[in-house]
Amino acid sequence: MSQPFTVGVLVGSLRKDSVNLKLANVLASLGHGMMFDFIPIADLPLYNPDLDGPDAPVAWGQFRARIRAVDAVLFVTPEYNRSIPGGLKNALDVGSRPMGRSVWNGKPAAIATASPGGIGGFGANHVLRQSLVFLNMPAMQQPEAYIGGAFDLLDAEGRLVKRETKSFLESFMRHFEIWIVRNVSDDLRVRALS
Known part of the structure; x- marks a missing residue:
């Protein structure tokens, strides 16, 4: 029996009742051939090179270790001011340092963005892709996941209420695997196929 890949999940929104967190949970429930590790970013101190080194914040070391341990990363985020939320950008920075020891290097990634508006976080999706290019993370290109009207897609418990959206998200996760x-x-490929 093959071992499933472990996917780290980073949610850009820090809200407890975030629609993007709900979407991330739905995506994880649809990723049947994978295991998911939701890695929090809210408590990461802002990256400052002066603090890096042997006495770096403990939260940075814990975060880097968890990212290092996963096979791939799923980013689920809202759009803030046509970009990504500051907490998510900080997580990218923390993981990319110290220079030459990035925990992101080579990890396959997928991006899903959701918003109540019609363009579904298009700006955030593309800004994040720019960073992933530099971080050497191959980002899945198709299908793209811009989830507009997100507040109408999920009920209060975070369950999908539209069948066509579920079909699309199932396809997205199959393609991600x-x-x-x-x-x-x-x-890792040998491990997964054995």
Whole structure:
């Protein structure tokens, strides 16, 4: 029996009742061939090179270790001012340092953005892709997931209420698993196929 890939999930919104957190939970429930580790970003101190080194904040070390341990990363985020939330950008910065020791390097990624508006976080999705290029994270290109009208797609408990959205999200997660298989390191590919 093959071992499932472990996917780190980073949610850009810090709200307890975030629609993006609800969407991330739905996506995880649809990723049947994967295990998911929701990695919090709210308590990461702002990245400052002066603090890095042997006495770096404990939260940075814990975060880096958790990202290092996953095979791939799923980003689920809202759009703030046509960009990504500051907490998510800080997480990218913390994981990318110290220079030359980025925990993101080579990890396959997928991005889903959700918003109540019609364009579904398009700006955030593309801004995040720019950072992933620099971080050497192969980001899944198709299907793209811009989830507009997100407040009408989920009930109060976070369950999807539209069947066509569920079909799309199932397809998105199937494609993500294929993307991971194509882009993980050779040792992980052997493990998954054994």
